[in-house]
Amino acid sequence: MMMENNKDSSFLRDSVSKSVWQGTANFNGVKQATGVLESGKIYDCLIVGAGITGITTALLLQRSGLSCVIAEAQEPGFGTTGGTSSHLNTFFDATYPEVESDFGEESAKLLARGGKEAFSMIEGFVRTLKIDAELEGKSAWLYAENEKESKQLQKILEASQRAGVSVEPDGENLVPVPFDSVICFKGQGQFHPLKYIHGLLEEFIKLGGVLVNHTLIRESSFEDGIYTANSDSVSIRAKKLFYATHIPPGVNLMSLRNAPYRSYVLGLKLKDENYPDGLAYDMQEPYHYFRTHTIDGQPYLIVGGEDHKTGHGDPELAFRELEEYVRQYYEVESVSYRWSAQYYIPVDGLPYIGQLPGAAEGTYIATGFNGNGMMFGTLSAKIIADLVLGNENEYTSLFSPSRMKPVAGFTEFVKENADVAWHFIADRFSAGQLPALSDLQSGEGRIVDFEGKKIAIYKDESGKVTALNPICTHAGCTVQFNTAEQSWDCPCHGGRFDVLGKVLNGPPTKDLEMVLISYDRKS
Known part of the structure; x- marks a missing residue:
């Protein structure tokens, strides 16, 4: 794929990827004119x-x-x-x-x-x-x-x-x-x-x-x-x-x-x-x-x-x-x-x-x-x-x-919420294989078992690993890593967090908890 470098923009989005609308207009004047609370x-x-x-x-x-x-x-x-x-x-x-x-x-x-x-x-x-x-x-x-x-x-x-x-x-x-x-x-x-x-x-x-x-x-x-x-x-x-x-x-x-x-x-x-x-x-x-x-x-x-x-x-x-x-x-x-x-x-x-x-x-x-x-x-x-x-x-x-329609949309309701229940159960109680931190590539995030607990780990371009509690602060589902947007996304209700655990999208209002881990930087 041939991908151009998009022009820099101070305009922010809930994603690391830039939309075509970003960088195409200067909004700084409006940003500063916010009124007085x-x-x-x-x-x-x-x-x-x-x-x-x-x-x-x-x-x-x-x-x-x-x-x-x-x-x-x-x-x-x-x-x-x-x-x-x-x-x-x-x-x-x-x-x-x-x-x-x-x-x-x-x-x-x-x-x-x-x-x-x-x-x-x-x-x-x-x-x-x-x-x-x-x-x-x-x-x-x-x-x-x-x-x-x-x-x-x-x-x-x-x-x-x-x-x-x-x-x-x-x-x-x-x-x-x-x-x-x-x-x-x-x-x-x-x-x-x-x-x-x-x-x-x-x-x-x-x-x-x-x-x-x-x-x-x-x-x-x-x-x-x-x-x-x-x-x-x-x-x-x-x-x-x-x-x-x-x-x-x-x-x-x-x-x-x-x-x-x-x-x-x-x-x-x-x-x-x-x-x-x-x-x-x-x-x-x-x-x-x-x-x-x-x-x-x-x-x-x-x-x-x-x-x-x-x-x-x-x-x-x-x-x-x-x-x-x-x-x-x-x-x-x-x-x-x-x-x-x-x-x-x-x-x-x-x-x-x-x-x-x-x-x-x-x-x-x-x-x-x-x-x-x-x-x-x-x-x-x-x-x-x-x-x-x-x-x-x-x-x-x-x-x-x-409104509550007993017929309209009921099939979709069951289908969409069935996998929500699956994540509540399976993500909490299933166990995965622990990968070594050295296997983690730059820009990659992963859910791992670490000392008996599920941990969301992410390695940035400098090699620094950030560890988070992967349980979404909204309703308790386990987040998944979105490589394209460099975010942790909740598969249940759509809450999203950045790589440091800060809320990007609701419905959660609390950040993911930071987990302190020790790891061998030479590994």
Whole structure:
């Protein structure tokens, strides 16, 4: 594989790999303009997480006259927003036939309206705030490669049209992949996600909003109608609390109703300039997706796929297979970027947006966006803002976290959580062979038995070995090493830690414990 050196960037992500969005804009001015956190003040709403969901929600509430503070564990866009492939779709990973079957035809129509509203919100913010987000309207092609897929595609076409989505059969495919049938969705789009959220954030701060970076909320309490959220350095009080963090902290229903996945993306330069002008998706499992984005005059073919559950697959293999796949159809000059990002699949196909079940009234969540985070993150903002403000919202019931469908998604629920139980048992009680520390290569992490205990060990480029307790601080599963991202990933609920054990992704809020070991540096 030919891999270019990506330009240096001060922008951080939850991964060592850099996305194409990093290093393509200077955000230092916005980072410094964070507002001032007033000690002792009771804010109207605390938003935990500065991705597209949290920032959009905060801006809507601040515009409505409320006082809001965003607490971000790292920096804006650190999580999935900084690693998205940034497709803007009015059709979703939960297809309209599936939504019709599980929730009814009216719900499918409501979902379609939600997609259109989210897209309109993004367009409106870009226009009114004059954000240079590189927003472009595109068409999107979904294609079938065999007769079985064509039958499924026909159902998608018909149900999408019933839902009110603009889509028609097409005789040509956008990408040079052989196909059996293809349909084309109109009114789709793409943008630069980091430029977009920083434009929103700038307006939020201008309106008096407050952003506190490097503030991981470790715990929160609720008393006399007020939330108190604590980090290592500050305590924030607010009347409402919104976790815009995928899974909220702690072991709760959302941990069981969402499965963590990683998706892999390449940014490639082509030899023949055959860059597609639009969006394209196949129907394989896992599926592949294509689009083009031009940065500083250089177009990049962005191709993603090879998804697997977090902590279960081989990330390096996923990258290799994705590159092999795209080279079948495109004349690749070089791989300029390669990165992965995390998302969560809900058990019944639709996100959970609203009041967190079992929590104090006014505790809100938004999760289970599947591969449609930019759209559902935006729609979530409207739903959560209306809940905080006491306004009616037509989508509240459809996406309610309290819904319980006895049929929809039950098979997926059992499948996704069966291996969670396996890890709880097998990882705790199985024993592996102890490898010598000298066998450990630079940049490699491994779970070993050391003096009768399981230890997570990692060797850095200088040869220093770091040892950690491998038990995830969220629910007790054993983490696995992700070589591609140099992280320890939990295979149960998607918590991720860096090589020193620091939290990268929730739901855990506590770091892995450091283990003191002695080893022979000469071995």
